[in-house]
Amino acid sequence: xxxxxxxxxxxxxxxxxxxxxxxxxxxxxxxxxxxxxxxxxxxxxxxxxxxxxxxxxxxxxxxxxxxxxxxxxxxxxxxxxxxxxxxxxxxxxxxxxxxxxxxxxxxxxxxxxxxxxxxxxxxxxxxxxxxxxxxxxxxxxxxxxxxxxxxxxxxxxxxxxxxxxxxxxxxxxxxxxxxxxxxxxxxxxxxxxxxxxxxxxxxxxxxxxxxxxxxxxxxxxxxxxxxxxxxxxxxxxxxxxxxxxxxxxxxxxxxxxxxxxxxxxxxxxxxxxxxxxxxxxxxxxxxxxxxxxxxxxxxxxxxxxxxxxxxxxxxxxxxxxxxxxxxxxxxxxxxxxxxxxxxxxxxxxxxxxxxxxxxxxxxxxxxxxxxxxxxxxxxxxxxxxxxxxxxxxxxxxxxxxxxxxxxxxxxxxxxxxxxxxxxxxxxxxxxxxxxxxxxxxxxxxxxxxxxxxxxxxxxxxxx
Amino acid sequence: xxxxxxxxxxxxxxxxxxxxxxxxxxxxxxxxxxxxxxxxxxxxxxxxxxxxxxxxxxxxxxxxxxxxxxxxxxxxxxxxxxxxxxxxxxxxxxxxxxxxxxxxxxxxxxxxxxxxxxxxxxxxxxxxxxxxxxxxxxxxxxxxxxxxxxxxxxxxxxxxxxxxxxxx
Numbered sequence: 001x002x003x004x005x006x007x008x009x010x011x012x013x014x015x016x017x018x019x020x021x022x023x024x025x026x027x028x029x030x031x032x033x034x035x036x037x038x039x040x041x042x043x044x045x046x047x048x049x050x051x052x053x054x055x056x057x058x059x060x061x062x063x064x065x066x067x068x069x070x071x072x073x074x075x076x077x078x079x080x081x082x083x084x085x086x087x088x089x090x091x092x093x094x095x096x097x098x099x100x101x102x103x104x105x106x107x108x109x110x111x112x113x114x115x116x117x118x119x120x121x122x123x124x125x126x127x128x129x130x131x132x133x134x135x136x137x138x139x140x141x142x143x144x145x146x147x148x149x150x151x152x153x154x155x156x157x158x159x160x161x162x163x164x165x166x167x168x169x170x171x172x173x174x175x176x177x178x179x180x181x182x183x184x185x186x187x188x189x190x191x192x193x194x195x196x197x198x199x200x201x202x203x204x205x206x207x208x209x210x211x212x213x214x215x216x217x218x219x220x221x222x223x224x225x226x227x228x229x230x231x232x233x234x235x236x237x238x239x240x241x242x243x244x245x246x247x248x249x250x251x252x253x254x255x256x257x258x259x260x261x262x263x264x265x266x267x268x269x270x271x272x273x274x275x276x277x278x279x280x281x282x283x284x285x286x287x288x289x290x291x292x293x294x295x296x297x298x299x300x301x302x303x304x305x306x307x308x309x310x311x312x313x314x315x316x317x318x319x320x321x322x323x324x325x326x327x328x329x330x331x332x333x334x335x336x337x338x339x340x341x342x343x344x345x346x347x348x349x350x351x352x353x354x355x356x357x358x359x360x361x362x363x364x365x366x367x368x369x370x371x372x373x374x375x376x377x378x379x380x381x382x383x384x385x386x387x388x389x390x391x392x393x394x395x396x397x398x399x400x401x402x403x404x405x406x407x408x409x410x411x412x413x414x415x416x417x418x419x420x421x422x423x424x425x426x427x428x429x430x431x432x433x434x435x436x437x438x439x440x441x442x443x444x445x446x447x448x449x450x451x452x453x454x455x456x457x458x459x460x461x462x463x
Numbered sequence: 464x465x466x467x468x469x470x471x472x473x474x475x476x477x478x479x480x481x482x483x484x485x486x487x488x489x490x491x492x493x494x495x496x497x498x499x500x501x502x503x504x505x506x507x508x509x510x511x512x513x514x515x516x517x518x519x520x521x522x523x524x525x526x527x528x529x530x531x532x533x534x535x536x537x538x539x540x541x542x543x544x545x546x547x548x549x550x551x552x553x554x555x556x557x558x559x560x561x562x563x564x565x566x567x568x569x570x571x572x573x574x575x576x577x578x579x580x581x582x583x584x585x586x587x588x589x590x591x592x593x594x595x596x597x598x599x600x601x602x603x604x605x606x607x608x609x610x611x612x613x614x615x616x617x618x619x620x621x622x623x624x625x626x627x628x629x630x631x
Binding site: 124 | 480482484487488491494497498501532533534550572576582585
């Protein structure tokens with residue numbers, strides 16, 4: 001049951017930083033999805049702290065959770081009062097097609113859940129990366145005692161420990177390495193990503209856009225498959241999407257002169273968690289800092305950035321400096337890097353691989369979006385000011401990934417073949433979020449032509 | 464007077480939007496069926512394959528593109544696990560040759576599975592430890608170990624053998 005406690009702590013933490021006078025109950029899909037990711041990540045972090053530094057002082061990691069809960073409850077209690085005084089009715093944005101789309105999304109989610117169960121039963125300890133890296137590291141964190149540093153001899157040696165810590169936490173409480181734990185963590189992150197996409201689009205563009213985005217992601221079996229294989233790319237995809245959604249919500253809040261500190265702090269917290277999951281997350285942290293510095297540059301926003309990044313980056317710094325070996329991509333750089341940067345054949349090869357992914361990734365999700373945008377020309381793509389930071393973040397991430405390949409010390413063809421599809425999956429939910437938000441008017445019309453007569457008066461984007 | 468952004472939605476635009484949504488829905492349906500059909504084909508292949516230790520690793524590493532359950536592989540180590548200390552370090556030997564191609568390296572893969580099965584013991588490719596675990600592809604693989612200082616403690620009969628360093 002330790003995962004239930006983790007989610008409860010996540011819920012408290014989400015509510016504690018949720019801005020005043022902005023009721024979280026209306027955005028329950030967004031709040032619940034964020035709570036799942038936040039709770040699993042926070043308790044993974046406290047478990048790592050206990051294993052690495054506090055085991056001699058505390059007999060178990062549970063006092064850390066109790067302390068965290070005691071700290072959070074008064075803050076949440078104060079916030080609840082401000083939400084009670086808020087004068088806002090239920091979300092009035094509705095269209096005639098919303099119930100139908102909600103039902104379709106739920107049907108798809110049920111099909112995916114069944115498929116997830118079948119795949120988890122076939123491979124209870126996940127795919128190869130899960131076996132060789134994440135679950136093996138979790139075994140040493142849970143049962144290794146003083147030998148926990150053996151994690152640096154498992155698979156991707158220098159990779160951080162959020163996913164392994166979350167699994168180890170459950171194994172430690174259970175007393176044995178049950179295959180249910182990694183499968184459960186995989187399922188929670190996979191379906192929380194869909195929930196986050198639905199919740200984020202629902203808040204910003206209305207319920208129809210939310211269901212539309214959710215349907216698109218849930219109709220991507222390769223995303224589900226990687227979740228069932230217990231790969232860390234799915235938690236990273238969740239954290240990138242959370243950063244993108246919260247950055248967008250905070251930008252919209254700023255545009256309406258409302259408080260955005262809490263949302264920026266949460267966005268930074270999730271970016272930090274991405275860095276504590278896989279090395280790709282370090283790029284997300286750098287890009288988020290750049291986007292906030294260039295886009296806002298206000299001291300208050302920078303304080304939110306620092307506050308949000310601190311918990312995960314402190315652990316990451318300790319792990320990287322004191323425990324982990326050097327990263328292969330960094331240690332492999334030498335004088336030949338300049339030659340690689342000036343080699344046009346490498347650029348052509350990487351561009352070709354990216355183009356193939358753009359056409360095929362996630363069962364052709366990007367061409368599906370392009371077709372939707374082309375048919376839906378009345379809702380001209382509008383990158384509204386509040387959507388621009390998220391679009392910039394995703395564009396910079398893509399450019400960053402491109403240059404990692406340009407400078408890789410490994411055989412380029414092998415590196416592209418074995419990793420690019422998973423890097424694209426990391427960005428996929430974020431790209432779906434920005435695309436649906438840009439292509440969909442805020443309040444959607446009825447989806448059946450016959451019902452257009454009774455369609456309510458709605459706003460259309462300003463030409 | 465209503466502003467431009469608040470005017471009623473244009474029915475012609477509405478039809479187009481409806482069409483876009485229905486087309487997107489159809490595409491989602493096709494993508495879902497296509498994606499899961501691929502999985503079912505893989506499952507069919509898996510059901511018609513012959514199981515075996517090395518074969519399992521081939522599956523797990525994606526050489527044969529299906530995933531499966533390593534529990535049976537872990538079970539091979541059960542007969543020797545009780546004879547080993549709960550924590551500490553053990554050596555590891557195998558008759559599988561290391562392969563340069565990372566995707567096909569069955570030696571490395573079998574070592575990783577042994578680490579999983581024996582954790583939290585630290586498994587090292589070092590014969591100087593007091594305890595040395597042999598993980599062989601052939602049932603008589605233990606004969607390939609030509610180390611006079613190691614004595615056989617237990618042969619599990621499935622390719623897994625436990626050696627102990629002789630006390631001098």
